[in-house]
Amino acid sequence: MQKVYSVGQINTYIKNMFSQDFVLNRISVRGEVSNCKYHTSGHIYFSLKDAVGTIACIMFAGARKGLAFRMSDGQQVVVEGSVNVYERDGKYQLYANRIQLDGAGVLYERFLALKQELEEMGMFSREYKKAIPSYVRRMGIVTAPTGAAVRDIINISTRRNPGIELILYPARVQGEGAAQSVADGLAKLDALGLDVIIVGRGGGSIEDLWAFNEELVARAIFACHTPVISAVGHETDTTIADYVADLRAPTPSAAAELAVMDVRGVQERLQDERRRMERLLWYRIESSRMRLDEKRMRLEHLSPVQRVRELRMRAADLEEQLETQMKMSLQERRHQMAVYIERMKGLSPLEKLAQGYAAVTDGAGKRVFSVEQVHKDEELELLVSDGKIVAQVMRTEKIR
DSSP: OOOOOOHHHHHHHHHHHHHHOHHHHSEEEEEEEEEEEEOTTSOEEEEEEOSSOEEEEEEOGGGGGGOOSOOOTTOEEEEEEEEEEETTTTEEEEEEEEEEEOTHHHHHHHHHHHHHHHHHTTTTOGGGOOOOOSSOSEEEEEEOSSSHHHHHHHHHHHHHOTTOEEEEEEOOOSSTTHHHHHHHHHHHHHTTTOSEEEEEEOOOOTTTTGGGGSHHHHHHHHHOSSOEEEEESSTTOOOHHHHHSSEEOSSHHHHHHHHSOOHHHHHHHHHHHHHHHHHHHHHHHHHHHHHHHHHHHHHHHHOHHHHHHHHHHHHHHHHHHHHHHHHHHHHHHHHHHHHHHHHHHHHOHHHHHHTTOOEEEOTTSOBOOSGGGOOTTOEEEEEETTEEEEEEOOOOOOOO
16 A cells, blocks of 8 residues: 655655755845735745746845845845745745845945945944035036036036135046045045035936945045045935035035135125115114203203203293383373362362362451351452462352
């Protein structure tokens, strides 16, 4: 009778076959990452595929220490590890010990590894970043002597500030010896005591820009006492030099705009400030003048001279009022006097005499009021308005 095996026995047998195969125990597989998942346990589950097939893969958490990048679908990678069977599911899979990006990805992996190393050393720390001067008079440029990058930097810098002094160090920016050339240029320009240095080049592939990912260039930038602006490639390109530099510009043109202040804008701002200061000055002058006038008026009001002048004017007004009142009083008294005079005229003997009456006195000068006071042949004096008449009594008659 044919022997019957259990599923577990078959899977164990196949697992042993895979384990004893020398090729499968140490193998490198190239392919495209798909179905990549980071498990909460720290394991990474993914598949490798090419035009004709797919293989399941796993990288355990303990092996991830050497992984210099985060995996994602679509990446071309080379996975080193062993192929074996997972007995529970009866499926074979690739157990990854090391994963590298393929082709340009290898350079990117080197980039990530150096970036991590330099970051751990503190070369990217913000406290080491130097401020770019607000007004740059002397600027150094480390780049290729020909090409769009240097032309853009020179054109924009001289347009923004025609008086700026530019010092170019013609460096190799690509190929063998490029990193050393850039590092030498940084050191030599740094020794000149410039205000700022721009280091960079135009865009290109990661291979073209690789000189700016070298540790030699990173340390040269970090060692500069002069503030350094990194301007490598296009806006989407990022290099190690960008992280170490004091300021990163997305393009060489942008680096020139960041470094060189626009003199015309400064002049316009100065004119605006001048006009603002003039308005403020005139406002303060007018305010001070108004306060001065107010204080002068108060001083004049409190001044003894002004006080004496006011008292004199008051005295003059009182004198005028007194004179007016005196005139009115005199006029009133004259009117009353005239009334009294008229009244007195009616009582005046002279007035009576002037009307034809006479005052009679006897020889002794006594007034005669009655016929009984005189005798026959007695001399009497009659006083009239213009003189005296001496008369003799002839007879008397009493009026009843």
